[in-house]
Amino acid sequence: MENFSLILAIVVVTALAFDFTNGFHDTANAMATTISTGALKPKVAVAMSAALNLVGAFLSVEVANTISKGLVDEHGIRPEVIFAALVGAILWNLVTWLVGLPSSSSHALMGGLIGATVASAGLGAVHGDVLVTKVLLPAVAAPVVAGAASMLATRFSYGIGGKAEGEATRKGYRAGQIASAGLVSLAHGTNDAQKTMGIITLALIAGGAISPGSNPPVWVILSAGLAIALGTYIGGWRIIRTMGTGLTELEPRQGFAAQTSAATAILASSHLGFSLSTTHVVSGSVMGAGLGRKGGVVRWSTATRMAVAWVLTLPAAALVGAGAESVTDLGDWGTAAVAVFLVAASAAIWKYSRREVVDHTNVVAEPTEPAGVVTTAIAAVTPPPAGTISEGLTATIASPAAAEPAPQAAPPAATV
DSSP, X not given: OTTOOHHHHXXXXXXXXXXXXXXXXXXXXXXXXXXXXXXXXXXXXXXXXXXXXXXXXXXXXXXXXXXXXXXXXXXTOOHHHHHHHHHHHHHHHHHHHHTTOOOOHHHHHHHHHHHHHHHHHOGGGBOHHHHIIXXXXXXXHHHHHHHHHHHHHHHHHHHHHTTOOSHHHHHHHHHHHHHHHHHHHHHHHHHHHHHHHHHHHHHHHHTTSSOTXXXXXXXHHHHHHHHHHHHHHHOOHHHHHIIIIISBOOOHHHHHHHHHHHHHHHHHHHHHTOOOOHHHHHHHHHHHHHHHSTTOOBOHHHHHHHHHHHHHHHHHHHHXXXXXXXXXXXXXXXXXXXXXXXXXXXXXXHXXXXXSOOOTTTTTSOOOSOOHHHHHXXXXXXXXXXXXXXXXXXXXXXXXXXXXXXXXXXXXXXXO
């Protein structure tokens, strides 16, 4: 560690700051449905998720190796490039958190890294095959596969237990939902915490602190796990509200199906080294669970906004990362200017968020998001309760005698 320079220390601190934003940005992935259905109190839910994220960080390093060894050419990458990449990722995380959109922190990080690398070393420094097979294809397939699995699981659940209602059944599904939420948190730690491990390891290689091809050191694994756990405990309440009640309304058995499907997909991807977006997986699962229940609807206006954010994440973070790299390339004062800009922009976003505070006390309030055209149309054709129909018929149907039309009076004579 004799080559641990000041710029390398700045990169490590910035990477842990990104990991912190990743934590509160993605808390909703594990706990939004658990909170919205009442299975756990909000503060208990985020504390449980934080602890399991920390545990999950120690279970695997496959995703970390994908980022540190596979996505870009580690030879010739300077620590300033990593710093610029993190600037793009952090700012995108904060902007989407401010507007309550569950976008992908993973894609923000990789977008920033790609943009900064291209600005520094050209397109040839990005491994296109890894980008396509381990980032882009999973990004498209993940929400579709998870959504389909969740929809089938929900329909199966209602099919075999459609007549089993009551408080005992609801408690059983709530217990299952708590267990599946814990599994999602554990899976999130194995996938998302590793991305920061990978980026710090890449910075250490670029700075000459460790040799190329090295696995993440233990202190990197521990610090990344602690940072994401702390961010998770803070709670990204704005995104929890969107994921829990803004996208669809779930019953406990739907939440159980959604979280179980998501956890399975995330754990499988971590084992294979896919840098999967947990946000994409969980969002797809929630929508699938919403569609799996008879009469359930998805607020497609919210889903459309989320999809737009997903499409913009990689290019937007890449653009900011490339711009930051162009400034840091000017020397130490350029790096200092980018650091000042990052701190000032983050502070401005936080201050703006205080205009409308969302926390554990109001996270399950009714969403202000409009229902959208599809949901409004479905609600418009929903029949009223049976009692209302019978009362209306009793009050308005006349007797047979009264139903006979009265003789019409002759029209008045026209006047000239």
